[in-house]
Amino acid sequence: MKLTETYYHSDDVVALSRDLIGKYLFTCIDSITTGGYIVETEAYNGIIDKASHAFGNRQTPRTRTMFMQGGVAYVYLCYGIHEMFNIVTSGEGQPHAILIRAIQPTQGIDAMLYRRKMSTLKPNLTSGPGSVAKALGISRSINAFSLQGDTIWIEDRGLDFNDDQVAAVPRVGVSYAAEDALLPYRFYVKGNPYVSKPNK
DNA sequence: TCGTCGATCTACT
DNA sequence: GTAGATCGACGAG
Numbered sequence: 001m002k003l004t005e006t007y008y009h010s011d012d013v014v015a016l017s018r019d020l021i022g023k024y025l026f027t028c029i030d031s032i033t034t035g036g037y038i039v040e041t042e043a044y045n046g047i048i049d050k051a052s053h054a055f056g057n058r059q060t061p062r063t064r065t066m067f068m069q070g071g072v073a074y075v076y077l078c079y080g081i082h083e084m085f086n087i088v089t090s091g092e093g094q095p096h097a098i099l100i101r102a103i104q105p106t107q108g109i110d111a112m113l114y115r116r117k118m119s120t121l122k123p124n125l126t127s128g129p130g131s132v133a134k135a136l137g138i139s140r141s142i143n144a145f146s147l148q149g150d151t152i153w154i155e156d157r158g159l160d161f162n163d164d165q166v167a168a169v170p171r172v173g174v175s176y177a178a179e180d181a182l183l184p185y186r187f188y189v190k191g192n193p194y195v196s197k198p199n200k
Numbered sequence: 201t202c203g204t205c206g207a208t209c210t211a212c213t
Numbered sequence: 214g215t216a217g218a219t220c221g222a223c224g225a226g
Contacts, residue, residue, distance in 0.1 A: 042207070053207080076207090131208090
């Protein structure tokens with residue numbers, strides 16, 4: 001059920017982003033397992049993508065994780081407040097990454113509510129990349145962790161969405177990326193309440 | 201060493 | 214609808 005190492009080695013990060021819709025993401029943090037299935041992703045297409053931190057083959061202590069062999073987690077802090085979870089793909093030296101923007105929770109909902117300091121289940125529990133990381137207990141301490149380990153991993157449980165149910169649209173929050181911001185690198189399940197707000 | 205600003209979310213008017 | 218939170222990474226000097 002757990003996705004294999006080779007699954008992440010594909011060079012086609014956009015196709016992988018599409019394929020990850022409907023896959024199950026789990027974390028086991030503080031011996032609590034939480035997770036759900038992915039309903040929204042965004043692809044970051046390596047050094048030619050202006051929206052990527054690694055654009056122009058920029059290698060720094062932070063982006064080094066993205067240059068690793070596919071199949072590890074890339075976690076980083078944004079706006080000084082929010083941590084975001086990405087999946088690194090492709091081979092070593094190819095900084096491809098997929099941002100998980102939203103999941104539909106299926107396991108450990110109580111723990112997620114507690115982490116988000118919410119009392120009732122609302123769609124915004126895991127809607128948006130910052131919220132997903134928070135709810136799953138993801139922090140920078142698991143940066144570069146392998147997705148084959150027991151802390152964070154992805155499973156295929158046979159859930160599948162056909163092309164009519166999945167939309168491909170331009171990305172959000174990357175307007176500084178000029179023409180690359182227009183590329184249809186964002187995928188989501190149409191009508192799913194956990195998909196983050198803009199163009200629902 | 202310093203100044204700028206971000207792959208966002210929430211609260212408040 | 215809009216502003217504020219809040220800090221580390223990055224690039225310029």
